[in-house]
Amino acid sequence: xxxxxxxxxxxxxxxxxxxxxxxxxxxxxxxxxxxxxxxxxxxxxxxxxxxxxxxxxxxxxxxxxxxxxxxxxxxxxxxxxxxxxxxxxxxxxxxxxxxxxxxxxxxxxxxxxxxxxxxxxxxxxxxxxxxxxxxxxxxxxxxxxxxxxxxxxxxxxxxxxxxxxxxxxxxxxxxxxxxxxxxxxxxxxxxxxxxxxxxxxxxxxxxxxxxxxxxxxxxxxxxxxxxxxxxxxxxxxxxxxxxxxxxxxxxxxxxxxxxxxxxxxxxxxxxxxxxxxxxxxxxxxxxxxxxxxxxxxxxxxxxxx
Amino acid sequence: xxxxxxxxxxxxxxxxxxxxxxxxxxxxxxxxxxxxxxxxxxxxxxxxxxxxxxxxxxxxxxxxxxxxxxxxxxxxxxxxxxxxxxxxxxxxxxxxxxxxxxxxxxxxxxxxxxxxxxxxxxxxxxxxxxxxxxxxxxxxxxxxxxxxxxxxxxxxxxxxxxxxxxxxxxxxxxxxxxxxxxxxxxxxxxxxxxxxxxxxxxxxxxxxxxxxxxxxxxxxxxxxxxxxxxxxxxxxxxxxxxxxxxxxxxxxxxxxxxxxxxxxxxxxxxxxxxxxxxxxxxxxxxxxxxxxxxxxxxxxxxxxxxxxxxxxxxxxxxxxxxxxxxxxxxxxxxxxxxxxxxxxxxxxxxxxxxxxxxxxxxxxxxxxxxxxxxxxxxxxxxxxxxxxxxxxxxxxxxxxxxxxxxxxxxxxxxxxxxxxxxxxx
Numbered sequence: 001x002x003x004x005x006x007x008x009x010x011x012x013x014x015x016x017x018x019x020x021x022x023x024x025x026x027x028x029x030x031x032x033x034x035x036x037x038x039x040x041x042x043x044x045x046x047x048x049x050x051x052x053x054x055x056x057x058x059x060x061x062x063x064x065x066x067x068x069x070x071x072x073x074x075x076x077x078x079x080x081x082x083x084x085x086x087x088x089x090x091x092x093x094x095x096x097x098x099x100x101x102x103x104x105x106x107x108x109x110x111x112x113x114x115x116x117x118x119x120x121x122x123x124x125x126x127x128x129x130x131x132x133x134x135x136x137x138x139x140x141x142x143x144x145x146x147x148x149x150x151x152x153x154x155x156x157x158x159x160x161x162x163x164x165x166x167x168x169x170x171x172x173x174x175x176x177x178x179x180x181x182x183x184x185x186x187x188x189x190x191x192x193x194x195x196x197x198x199x200x201x202x203x204x205x206x207x208x209x210x211x212x213x214x215x216x217x218x219x220x221x222x223x224x225x226x227x228x229x230x231x232x233x234x235x236x237x238x239x240x241x242x243x244x245x246x247x248x249x250x251x252x253x254x255x256x257x258x259x260x261x262x263x264x265x266x267x268x269x270x271x272x273x274x275x276x277x278x279x280x281x282x283x284x285x286x287x288x289x290x291x292x293x294x295x296x297x298x299x300x301x302x303x304x305x
Numbered sequence: 306x307x308x309x310x311x312x313x314x315x316x317x318x319x320x321x322x323x324x325x326x327x328x329x330x331x332x333x334x335x336x337x338x339x340x341x342x343x344x345x346x347x348x349x350x351x352x353x354x355x356x357x358x359x360x361x362x363x364x365x366x367x368x369x370x371x372x373x374x375x376x377x378x379x380x381x382x383x384x385x386x387x388x389x390x391x392x393x394x395x396x397x398x399x400x401x402x403x404x405x406x407x408x409x410x411x412x413x414x415x416x417x418x419x420x421x422x423x424x425x426x427x428x429x430x431x432x433x434x435x436x437x438x439x440x441x442x443x444x445x446x447x448x449x450x451x452x453x454x455x456x457x458x459x460x461x462x463x464x465x466x467x468x469x470x471x472x473x474x475x476x477x478x479x480x481x482x483x484x485x486x487x488x489x490x491x492x493x494x495x496x497x498x499x500x501x502x503x504x505x506x507x508x509x510x511x512x513x514x515x516x517x518x519x520x521x522x523x524x525x526x527x528x529x530x531x532x533x534x535x536x537x538x539x540x541x542x543x544x545x546x547x548x549x550x551x552x553x554x555x556x557x558x559x560x561x562x563x564x565x566x567x568x569x570x571x572x573x574x575x576x577x578x579x580x581x582x583x584x585x586x587x588x589x590x591x592x593x594x595x596x597x598x599x600x601x602x603x604x605x606x607x608x609x610x611x612x613x614x615x616x617x618x619x620x621x622x623x624x625x626x627x628x629x630x631x632x633x634x635x636x637x638x639x640x641x642x643x644x645x646x647x648x649x650x651x652x653x654x655x656x657x658x659x660x661x662x663x664x665x666x667x668x669x670x671x672x673x674x675x676x677x678x679x680x681x682x683x684x685x686x687x688x689x690x691x692x693x694x695x696x697x698x699x700x701x702x703x704x705x706x707x708x709x710x711x712x713x714x715x716x717x718x719x720x721x722x723x724x725x726x727x728x729x730x
Contacts, residue, residue, distance in 0.1 A: 059430065144506075144558050144577070145577060164562040164712075166712045250514040252563065253711070254705070255514075256712075269402065
């Protein structure tokens, strides 16, 4: 980034001034990052190696315990279930959100009457506060009086225990999360589609590539950068989903919808085990980080191509 | 302005008449600068003013009608001790986080309300003053509530209002089925079965994967003779078996696994549940619903057993703010709030239960229907009495065992054993 120190410039003072100027512009962003990004991360790392309890808030004393919190968290019987649930929840949510979002984006990319209005309506789930969405879905998914089972009843399907069966609950929670995530996927992919020039399709049509072939050979390759952004952001957002699960099931029944995020929240804010909560939170950050690195690698290699 | 006045006062004047005029001006300037400060200090009750004129109060009575009721009660008490109050109300779930933040920045209020099971955690931090220091004793208060307010042998909190769980029933549905209010577990099962028909469940309780679930399990758990020092016993398993049977026989919906107490209230007021476990905080809702309801004690294992229910309700504490005068004043205010008149007024207007047995007679004269809950509170136990600040872990183990047994993943005893191993030990 910086110019080489001995580049043979005749006026070094000018270069130095330019550099100082650059830093001056960077400072606000750096301060912001350190305060709102650096501090919490460092604090969370420190908390995870301390015995951090309610006492600590008043006395300020938090003895160093090394990796004991990590050991406790990983050895806990809840960990493996929460880990498996997190993977299923993330993969399931992303697969559903992306497929439906992509289909809708392609659908709305064709101009037809009222497409603008319909597209705005599709954004609705995104605009609702998550707590509201989860409360409404909880009513709708109720086994006995929920509207979904009543509709299914008309078709002759027996009441499904959406949120109260250990076999179905995770799928139900994923379904709600897909509903919530479709607008984001659709919007980003739609704007990506809008950037693809029409003449490419016209040229392809002349060569006989329409429909699925046009999608495979024009849309998909040109959309790839947008797709990777959507997927990586999707993974990071989904890993930390908390309110929907808490609102729908509180991690139940019998832990079948407990994820690393809900368990970390529970440890910190219900059990007051702040050290363990931070440890689990850091494990979650680490997983997100892996995806972020994969993403950076991907974008770098595609830029070099 | 203040600083300028002082520095210019240090400069040596040249002529006499000028001095006087200047002094006079400086005096005026000083007064103008200091007066608003003094006024501020007075309102905030700072140490400099010497006299305490205002107290900061924090509670979670943010919803009506509790908000108004407590505003009035606190204002009336404040008037008696000669202060005004600056009250802040936060949501129930936000209170503990707020208190922890305040204790780390040393900005705790003068009078702090806590939900009773949380007192242990906050008292353990060392942020609270023992109430005995201010002459407030536990004399005359019910045993269970004293237990909840006591940490490490010292009384840190006391409150005027208690609540507990009872069996709320729909009289019309009971009459239609020709059954009486159940008092034992066998009767509960039979009655619930008889009441279950036409889209109505006979019984509903909360077995949610949260502290709400454990709270609702406790009446069965304790009345069976089980104990939180060891949750994996035959008595505890019997209590859990009762709930498993009720769901298994179809007398209660499987949705109890996901219903909070608010959901139970909705099931009851919409006529979809004939009997539910709930508490006096629902009284207004039930009255407004037009349901012909009544309340009884939670059924016991067999006739003659005593129902032991968990005590709910809030405790008021005096945080160590470092200002003796303010702490003393806050304790005075608390003493008035706990006084007989205030206590009776608060409980009758909120349908909560008095924490002083001496007030029971007057209370029941005003609200005779509450008798079963008054009995339940007087026999009640606080959740933290045995385990103190270790209670949250056991509570987590209990709701996990409930969920595991009710979903059929394990038998009640196995579920309790696993939960004990996973969460408590």
